[in-house]
Amino acid sequence: MGGNEMKYIQHAFDTNWIAPAGDNIAGFEQDFGNFLGVKAVAALTSGTAALHLALRLINIRQGDEVLVQTHTHIATVNPITYQCATPILIDSEPETWNMSPEMLEKAIKDRIAKGKKPKAIIPVHLYGMPAKIEEIMAIAKQYDIPVVEDAAESLGAKINGKHTGTFGTMGVFSFNGNKIITTSGGGALVSNEPEYCQKATFLATQARDEAPHYQHSEIGYNYRMSNIVAGIGRGQMEVLDKRIAARRANFDFYTQELANLPVSFVKEPEGFFANRWLTTILTDSYEQREKIRLALAAENIESRPLWKLMHLQPVFKDVPAYTNGVSEDLFNRGLCLPSGSNLTDADKERIVGVIKGCF
Numbered sequence: 001m002g003g004n005e006m007k008y009i010q011h012a013f014d015t016n017w018i019a020p021a022g023d024n025i026a027g028f029e030q031d032f033g034n035f036l037g038v039k040a041v042a043a044l045t046s047g048t049a050a051l052h053l054a055l056r057l058i059n060i061r062q063g064d065e066v067l068v069q070t071h072t073h074i075a076t077v078n079p080i081t082y083q084c085a086t087p088i089l090i091d092s093e094p095e096t097w098n099m100s101p102e103m104l105e106k107a108i109k110d111r112i113a114k115g116k117k118p119k120a121i122i123p124v125h126l127y128g129m130p131a132k133i134e135e136i137m138a139i140a141k142q143y144d145i146p147v148v149e150d151a152a153e154s155l156g157a158k159i160n161g162k163h164t165g166t167f168g169t170m171g172v173f174s175f176n177g178n179k180i181i182t183t184s185g186g187g188a189l190v191s192n193e194p195e196y197c198q199k200a201t202f203l204a205t206q207a208r209d210e211a212p213h214y215q216h217s218e219i220g221y222n223y224r225m226s227n228i229v230a231g232i233g234r235g236q237m238e239v240l241d242k243r244i245a246a247r248r249a250n251f252d253f254y255t256q257e258l259a260n261l262p263v264s265f266v267k268e269p270e271g272f273f274a275n276r277w278l279t280t281i282l283t284d285s286y287e288q289r290e291k292i293r294l295a296l297a298a299e300n301i302e303s304r305p306l307w308k309l310m311h312l313q314p315v316f317k318d319v320p321a322y323t324n325g326v327s328e329d330l331f332n333r334g335l336c337l338p339s340g341s342n343l344t345d346a347d348k349e350r351i352v353g354v355i356k357g358c359f
């Protein structure tokens with residue numbers, strides 16, 4: 001926590017708005033929108049809820065196909081299934097590790113040839129590295145398919161000064177406990193078309209019609225962020241820049257210390273700015289990756305392989321996938337290193353000491 005969160009929580013208590021309504025929600029939405037330079041924000045209970053609402057808002061329904069990055073956390077894909085639609089999984093390109101524009105276009109053409117045009121594209125800015133979103137947007141425009149950006153891990157990441165999450169029709173963020181800022185649990189939907197956020201807020205509060213009694217013409221959800229949680233968010237916004245600097249400093253430390261070893265890092269392409277939410281390394285082989293992971297574990301240091309690909313998940317075994325081998329290779333050889341904003345120099349020295357000892 002940054003320090004001022006309790007001040008905003010106290011404000012919620014002082015004004016007695018212990019509810020999914022109140023000043024903190026409006027204040028947090030304002031601060032968040034200003035930071036991103038986006039027109040509208042809807043504060044919600046989670047990033048997953050934000051993705052679900054985004055798909056509802058562009059009318060994804062039973063039988064529809066949604067193109068989504070296979071190299072991601074399952075939270076990106078689950079909301080597609082909540083709408084009874086079918087995920088179509090797309091492989092990565094090696095530079096950013098995110099959705100390959102080439103594979104995306106190949107998949108679109110193939111799905112159209114098979115008789116169905118995909119209804120949405122969900123690229124992910126995984127680990128805080130922006131995807132090649134400008135190329136993806138160009139393809140989306142050509143085929144007239146809306147884009148929902150999963151920016152859950154990339155708050156603060158930019159391309160030529162423009163924030164991830166603000167390129168697509170809508171963008172989604174998460175304030176889960178493990179993200180770069182946290183409200184314990186929370187999320188946001190953002191858009192430069194304010195009607196989307198208005199409608200999201202409406203659906204997130206049980207889709208209640210304007211009437212003196214409770215009246216509903218649509219099915220809604222209970223997805224609105226609480227005023228207490230939003231107070232944590234307001235405090236966290238004050239330290240977001242510091243958190244990004246700390247994550248980037250972790251990355252710089254690891255790259256310097258491990259420079260002479262056969263491990264590589266994802267570099268920022270020209271104009272890209274990553275928040276370095278997690279520092280990830282690529283080793284020479286699966287065996288080498290496991291050797292490092294187990295050596296760290298033996299010292300009670302947690303690390304984790306990259307997110308297991310969606311097309312390799314038992315639950316999605318029958319889902320169509322357009323793969324090129326890139327993400328599977330990354331999954332076999334990649335490792336997420338300890339990346340907390342509060343890692344001390346001594347912590348980091350200890351971590352690189354163990355890694356160096358593996359060579």
Ligand SMILES: *Cc1c(COP(=O)(O)O)cnc(C)c1O
Nearest residue numbers: 046047048073075076152174176
């Ligand atoms: C965390 C995360 C989400 C989901 O956010 P929650 O707030 O945990 O629901 C979605 N996508 C990615 C890539 C994430 O890392």
